[in-house]
Amino acid sequence: MARIQAITVPKWxxxxxxxxxxxxxxxxxxxxxxxxxxxxMETSKIVNVVESIVAGTLRRxxxxxxxxxxxxxxxxxxxxxxxxxxxxxxxIADYKIDDxxxxxPAGADAGGAAPAAAPExxxxxxxxxxxxxxxxxxxxxxxxxxxxxxxPEALKGGDDDSGVHATVHARRLAAELGVNLNNVNxxxxxxxxxxxxxxxxxxxxxxxxxxxAPPQRIxxxxxxxxxxxxxxxxxxxxxxxxxxxxxxxxxxxxxRHGKVCRYDVEAAHALASGASAPAAPTPExxxxxxxxxxxxxxxxxxxxxxxxxxxxxxxxPHYRVSMDIKLDALLALRKQINEGEPGVNVSVNDCVVKAxxxxxxxxxxxNVQYDEATRSIQRFTDADISVAVAIADGxxxxxxxxxxxxxxGQISTEARDLATRARAGTLKADEFxxxxxxxxxxxxxxxxxxxxxxxxxxxxxxAVAGGEQRMVVENGEPQVATVMTVSLSAxxxxxxxxxxxxxxxxxxxxxxxxxxxxx
Amino acid sequence: xxTSFDVIVVGGGPGGYVAAIRAAxxxxxxxLVEKQHLGGICLNWGCIPTKALxxxxxxAHTLAHAADFGFTTGEVNFDLKRLVKHSRDVSARLxxxxxxxxxxxxxxxxxxxxxxxGKCRLAVQAAEKTLEYRADHIVLATGARPKPLPGIEPDxxxxxxxxxxxxxxALPRSLLxxxxxxxxxxxxxxxxxxxxxxxxxxxLDQLLPVEDKEVSAFARQQFERRxxxxxxxxxxxxxxxxxxxxxxxxxxxxxxxxxxxxxxxILAAGIQGNVENIGLEEVGVETDRGFIVTDPWCRTNVAGxxxxxxxxxPPCLAHKASHEGVICIEKLAGVADVHPLDxxxxxxxxxxxxxxxxxxxxxxQARAAGRPVNLGRFDLQANGRALAIGETAGFVKTVFDARxxxxxGAHMIGPEVTEQIQGFGLAQSLxxxxxxxxxxxxAHPTLSEAMHESVLAALGRALHQ
Numbered sequence: 001m002a003r004i005q006a007i008t009v010p011k012w013x014x015x016x017x018x019x020x021x022x023x024x025x026x027x028x029x030x031x032x033x034x035x036x037x038x039x040x041m042e043t044s045k046i047v048n049v050v051e052s053i054v055a056g057t058l059r060r061x062x063x064x065x066x067x068x069x070x071x072x073x074x075x076x077x078x079x080x081x082x083x084x085x086x087x088x089x090x091x092i093a094d095y096k097i098d099d100x101x102x103x104x105p106a107g108a109d110a111g112g113a114a115p116a117a118a119p120e121x122x123x124x125x126x127x128x129x130x131x132x133x134x135x136x137x138x139x140x141x142x143x144x145x146x147x148x149x150x151x152p153e154a155l156k157g158g159d160d161d162s163g164v165h166a167t168v169h170a171r172r173l174a175a176e177l178g179v180n181l182n183n184v185n186x187x188x189x190x191x192x193x194x195x196x197x198x199x200x201x202x203x204x205x206x207x208x209x210x211x212x213a214p215p216q217r218i219x220x221x222x223x224x225x226x227x228x229x230x231x232x233x234x235x236x237x238x239x240x241x242x243x244x245x246x247x248x249x250x251x252x253x254x255x256r257h258g259k260v261c262r263y264d265v266e267a268a269h270a271l272a273s274g275a276s277a278p279a280a281p282t283p284e285x286x287x288x289x290x291x292x293x294x295x296x297x298x299x300x301x302x303x304x305x306x307x308x309x310x311x312x313x314x315x316x317p318h319y320r321v322s323m324d325i326k327l328d329a330l331l332a333l334r335k336q337i338n339e340g341e342p343g344v345n346v347s348v349n350d351c352v353v354k355a356x357x358x359x360x361x362x363x364x365x366x367n368v369q370y371d372e373a374t375r376s377i378q379r380f381t382d383a384d385i386s387v388a389v390a391i392a393d394g395x396x397x398x399x400x401x402x403x404x405x406x407x408x409g410q411i412s413t414e415a416r417d418l419a420t421r422a423r424a425g426t427l428k429a430d431e432f433x434x435x436x437x438x439x440x441x442x443x444x445x446x447x448x449x450x451x452x453x454x455x456x457x458x459x460x461x462x463a464v465a466g467g468e469q470r471m472v473v474e475n476g477e478p479q480v481a482t483v484m485t486v487s488l489s490a491x492x493x494x495x496x497x498x499x500x501x502x503x504x505x506x507x508x509x510x511x512x513x514x515x516x517x518x519x
Numbered sequence: 520x521x522t523s524f525d526v527i528v529v530g531g532g533p534g535g536y537v538a539a540i541r542a543a544x545x546x547x548x549x550x551l552v553e554k555q556h557l558g559g560i561c562l563n564w565g566c567i568p569t570k571a572l573x574x575x576x577x578x579a580h581t582l583a584h585a586a587d588f589g590f591t592t593g594e595v596n597f598d599l600k601r602l603v604k605h606s607r608d609v610s611a612r613l614x615x616x617x618x619x620x621x622x623x624x625x626x627x628x629x630x631x632x633x634x635x636x637g638k639c640r641l642a643v644q645a646a647e648k649t650l651e652y653r654a655d656h657i658v659l660a661t662g663a664r665p666k667p668l669p670g671i672e673p674d675x676x677x678x679x680x681x682x683x684x685x686x687x688x689a690l691p692r693s694l695l696x697x698x699x700x701x702x703x704x705x706x707x708x709x710x711x712x713x714x715x716x717x718x719x720x721x722x723l724d725q726l727l728p729v730e731d732k733e734v735s736a737f738a739r740q741q742f743e744r745r746x747x748x749x750x751x752x753x754x755x756x757x758x759x760x761x762x763x764x765x766x767x768x769x770x771x772x773x774x775x776x777x778x779x780x781x782x783x784x785i786l787a788a789g790i791q792g793n794v795e796n797i798g799l800e801e802v803g804v805e806t807d808r809g810f811i812v813t814d815p816w817c818r819t820n821v822a823g824x825x826x827x828x829x830x831x832x833p834p835c836l837a838h839k840a841s842h843e844g845v846i847c848i849e850k851l852a853g854v855a856d857v858h859p860l861d862x863x864x865x866x867x868x869x870x871x872x873x874x875x876x877x878x879x880x881x882x883x884q885a886r887a888a889g890r891p892v893n894l895g896r897f898d899l900q901a902n903g904r905a906l907a908i909g910e911t912a913g914f915v916k917t918v919f920d921a922r923x924x925x926x927x928g929a930h931m932i933g934p935e936v937t938e939q940i941q942g943f944g945l946a947q948s949l950x951x952x953x954x955x956x957x958x959x960x961x962a963h964p965t966l967s968e969a970m971h972e973s974v975l976a977a978l979g980r981a982l983h984q
Binding site for chain 2: 162163235338342343344345391392412413416417419420421423424425426427444
């Protein structure tokens with residue numbers, strides 16, 4: 001054993017690059033043994049105890065509390081008591097970080113693993129798939145180099161497929177690839193759809209299944225982006241593996257019928273966690289409160305709303321164009337539809353969505369997004385309408401996709417479903433991200449007129465107020481009509497005033513003569 | 520107070536209040552409309568208060584057999600009013616608990632009678648004023664009520680339904696029960712234990728018609744041993760009401776007739792959905808034989824309208840209603856991995872003595888479905904715990920698919936079987952095979968060991984018989 005040994009910043013997991021000294025737990029001159037706690041260290045993830053992997057007398061404390069040091073940096077020196085100070089100074093002067101990583105001590109409670117240091121790269125788990133081992137070291141790029149599968153659009157759309165008879169694995173694969181199971185013929189027992197059926201359908205429709213879709217979450221050490229849904233495992237094991245980030249391929253199955261069981265997952269996790277630091281819970285910091293004022297921390301959503309709309313208002317040259325629209329014909333049509341067809345319940349807003357979508361197709365100059373980076377205008381063929389929905393502590397804008405191609409009934413069913421799921425928090429990201437135009441409707445609150453802020457990168461938003469009976473003058477005669485005021489906010493960089501006015505004219509025409517929406 | 524919600528549930532029974540809680544948990548603004556009692560029939564006039572009464576019957580039975588355990592009881596007095604009060608107290612306490620749950624979950628409770636006034640619209644009438652409410656999703660959970668027979672209308676005096684049978688002023692000397700489903704059988708068992716002369720009439724050919732034939736036959740034998748007169752394949756063709764008695768004319772399948780005169784009649788010949796006066800016609804809701812037609816996600820044919828529980832059709836059981844409530848809400852809220860209710864996996868429990876519990880297919884149903892059947896059966900005579908408590912009447916019968924090992928059905932009769940059936944329910948829903956069940960360790964000494972033995976019997980290796 002060397003007479004002089006280093007205490008260095010340990011490496012607790014692949015992503016750890018540096019650590020911050022919280023507190024020394026020993027003093028210079030103390031005798032320390034292997035495994036003694038010597039320091040509290042904080043990383044971006046956790047606060048953990050550094051255990052000594054060397055024995056002797058602590059001769060120098062080089063790192064001070066608050067210092068942030070790279071992995072393997074020298075923090076202290078341990079030596080026998082009879083080693084001269086000069087020798088220690090020389091050791092410190094000669095110390096280099098290079099190739100010292102291998103002796104970094106492990107965390108005290110790193111998942112209950114043996115305190116052996118894990119050399120880098122992490123040892124490949126006993127894994128039948130070589131690709132898994134490679135990607136264990138470099139998880140992120142692996143999925144990309146493997147190539148994404150290409151799923152033809154023809155397989156994607158369709159009605160709710162949750163009633164389709166399919167195996168669990170097939171359903172999961174379909175969800176991953178965005179395939180609607182209604183579009184796949186099942187060849188299994190009683191027409192059940194299997195994984196092979198989906199793959200076959202994709203190939204038949206001109207797509208490819210060369211690689212699996214990339215996993216949704218960033219895998220831990222062991223969870224290589226290799227689909228393990230086919231590995232036989234008990235339900236408990238599968239769920240535990242997911243939560244621990246363990247790939248079932250890397251587990252040795254010891255259960256009945258060759259199934260991976262709980263113990264196998266725990267064993268694989270323990271094996272891997274020598275190199276993986278357990279995530280620590282984020283400490284909660286109580287907000288300071290003044291006597292009569294309550295400081296309410298902003299939720300993530302609030303902060304997003306705040307920053308996005310502030311940026312929108314500050315950077316986009318907004319202007320507004322308003323128009324009054326008579327609703328009587330549209331209300332009559334709506335009544336006719338709702339009384340005639342039990343399966344739909346069309347709201348005025350559904351009609352607005354439909355009319356806006358059709359008007360956008362007529363006025364493609366308004367159906368645009370502004371790409372600031374390339375200074376270009378992205379013009380859309382279909383009208384993807386973002387509909388603002390108020391939810392607890394904020395709002396969200398789920399999208400009725402290609403509303404120009406949908407019937408009023410379809411729009412109505414979809415809009416209600418999206419609004420409910422927005423409030424229940426079960427929307428998927430692609431259901432509220434994107435959109436070519438927004439509608440904000442405050443009519444239900446009796447609002448007579450308001451203006452909205454553009455939802456970037458979109459270039460226009462329609463503020464819809466409530467319909468109310470008003471006196472209007474027609475051909476010199478006063479008349480009562482149900483009138484609604486809409487206000488279009490547009491981005492002058494890409495939409496000029498005359499274009500916005502024309503769009504409102506077309507919208508007004510569709511809404512006042514709704515039969516035109518049929519042609 | 521707001522009159523616009525994401526979800527409004529009509530009916531505060533075990534389907535409705537559970538649906539409301541689930542909706543509130545998912546962050547949806549929710550209201551519940553109830554015209555009478557939170558908790559519905561289940562808590563107020565069904566499952567719960569009958570169990571409280573049946574506990575009285577159990578005490579009567581224990582007292583009758585006290586000598587077996589060395590007790591001399593002497594003269595035993597019984598105050599019916601006290602038992603009925605216990606039953607009502609239990610109901611009141613639980614119904615209060617539902618109110619607390621609604622409050623805790625931020626659910627607006629609206630007292631009154633709700634009626635659909637349009638799609639997504641409800642008119643709620645309370646006292647003399649009517650308020651309009653609107654919701655994107657309206658869930659009907661209006662339940663069911665006793666079905667009258669032609670010519671045998673309940674009058675609340677001599678011809679009772681479960682409402683009157685639950686709160687008797689005095690014990691009748693004799694009683695005739697029409698219908699041997701769970702309700703009829705439970706009241707027969709209760710009143711018999713309390714010393715009433717009971718006659719039970721069933722139009723079908725077995726007691727407890729939905730149960731496995733072996734279980735039904737065993738229950739009948741036990742009932743007859745207790746002095747209950749059981750007539751199956753028998754119809755009540757006419758009744759004559761007298762000053763304080765009723766004469767019932769019974770006709771057997773073979774044409775034989777007999778007249779039975781009793782003090783009271785309990786009509787328990789099935790139930791019908793509460794589909795009237797709730798505005799179904801207003802929006803064109805499809806119904807079938809008195810129940811609302813729904814798809815696997817509890818959706819009706821009308822946009823934004825759902826139906827759960829009894830009003831959506833059999834099996835008319837509280838736990839089925841609750842389960843549908845959760846499925847319905849989770850589906851409309853977009854929760855991932857919602858599964859439709861498999862009506863073949865809804866357990867059924869009857870709290871007569873001995874108790875009856877079952878889940879899945881009967882042997883006859885399994886055979887009719889063309890499944891290769893492998894049966895297991897174990898008698899409680901050989902169960903140590905059953906012997907110790909002096910309740911050895913009963914057995915466990917398991918029906919497996921001989922090819923796949925799937926548990927198709929389980930049928931139990933005996934003490935506390937209602938508490939044990941969910942063991943088989945779990946096995947079914949986890950798709951355990953007979954091998955998996957055989958490998959599970961069952962604690963000793965328990966009644967549930969008979970479940971294990973029944974599985975072993977199906978494998979031809981029961982240990983204690």
